[in-house]
Amino acid sequence: MSIETVAIAGAGIIGASWAIVYARSGLRVAIFDHNAEGRATLPQRIADAVAVSDALLRPGETVAVVTGRITIHETLADAVAGADFVHECIVEKIESKVAIFAELDQLAEPQAILATTTSSFPVSKFAADLACRDRCIVVHPATPPHLLPVTEICPAPFTRADVTDETFRFMEACGQTPVRIKREIPSFVLNRMQAALVVEMFRCLNEDLISAEDIDKIISQGFGLRWAFLGPFEGVDLNAKGGIAQYLENFGFLFNEMANELGFDDVVTPRSIAALDDYARRKIPLDALQDKVAWRDRSIVALRRLKDERGTADRG
């Protein structure tokens, strides 16, 4: 299979953003919205967003070239005709997902991959009884996908393996960073991780330990500078000469104390340490850790300079 044409159902913020991801990768994009105002405002919204992010265009491409690959359609049937990959981006209601996937079952090309950008509903909740079900898959991004690469891929148990594999290859070809959700759970992982941090921020605010502004600074003037380059596990790996395994052997109890305070069992266990050691050591050998520390530090310095250059929109 080779994906050359994409159809998008729903021209809201996420649908428009996905249209940019696909169009700037050289694909033709047919986008449907039932709402006349949504269709009318779409060209300007997309052109503005492409202009703001034009540094991410391929060499030699212009805003006009990219937006010229996008067509807007008044019917779903028109949009999906000939599409190899259909991305559903409509309202986040289960009854709407049920209805549109029943339509897609009839209207889409018989080999097309049918993706949903849902942030909540596993495929089994709305497509389990459809003939097309083995081509259905969750493709849920961070918002907006044309700026943030990470994208959750969650197949149903009945999704064909080649559909999942092709979706991964396709996302990578489009410059996204797909991650695999191994089984169907409501709301997946990305939003759950963000919510865990935000809930703790609210708790600190509600306990009047610190101001809202200072909570934000802990991220934007602290951890965010590291996490722009390294995930937290990768970061921990740089905190001991023996890597993440040694660090967790020595200091894992601190995370367990926090987990216990939150009412959970220990999270740092021989099993999780072994899994993280395996991940970290496949990624980088122990004798390269010091070079990586220097790389991280230079990266943070470069980001601080970038931030100084950009200032803040509200400096005034």
Added chain:
Amino acid sequence: MSIETVAIAGAGIIGASWAIVYARSGLRVAIFDHNAEGRATLPQRIADAVAVSDALLRPGETVAVVTGRITIHETLADAVAGADFVHECIVEKIESKVAIFAELDQLAEPQAILATTTSSFPVSKFAADLACRDRCIVVHPATPPHLLPVTEICPAPFTRADVTDETFRFMEACGQTPVRIKREIPSFVLNRMQAALVVEMFRCLNEDLISAEDIDKIISQGFGLRWAFLGPFEGVDLNAKGGIAQYLENFGFLFNEMANELGFDDVVTPRSIAALDDYARRKIPLDALQDKVAWRDRSIVALRRLKDERGTADRG
């Protein structure tokens, strides 16, 4: 009070990093360590770290000029003589804090601010009975402080207000971003926020929902790109035309669902919404939100280009 000379007790990773913060701000720094090996390796460790981060030096300054401001001492008495600000950075054990603050009470200049970089212990736990107690204060950074600006400031109830104010001014003058912890709690806020995210990462790993590598990518290829520029509350403020108050009125239930799953009461309440609305609207008026969205988006694009330029240390 004007701080011109700083003494640091403890030449480990954090003590060395604080020495860089102060020396590159033009201050003379006297650093003490009881360990001969710690003293012997310190000049090279500091020189290497300053070289890696030389883009953060003041215009015209060199590694040699900055490191030349730092002297190394074999006794605490030598180091603190004449120092306006003493920063204790020794081992994280309560009995060690008790002992060194008793010494500082005798040895430090009678007007010197006595700061501790402890990540765990409020001042009341180790200095409540000392004559110097009203000059004692927690100054705890993200690690390492010469790269990550955010720094927790936590006075004890008996800390003099002018000591707290002067510490804030001093941190800002040194290019740090001080945040105020309003009352004494063990482990303060910064590590608690990080731990909340990391614990949730472990839970997702332990439930075998997703690989360790993919968990890291959710941050480093997703939220981390936003959080490098904006705290999560600031980010939420950009998600609705009416700002964070409108967003939370509509979607705050999602955070409450997560809070309830974690066993907490609702975190999004009329009171927390009002506090966040007050914070956000003092920072930026509603009619400037769209400009800030464009600023955020351009910032993320610039960061993605920076990341492409820097590659990864383990690209292999």
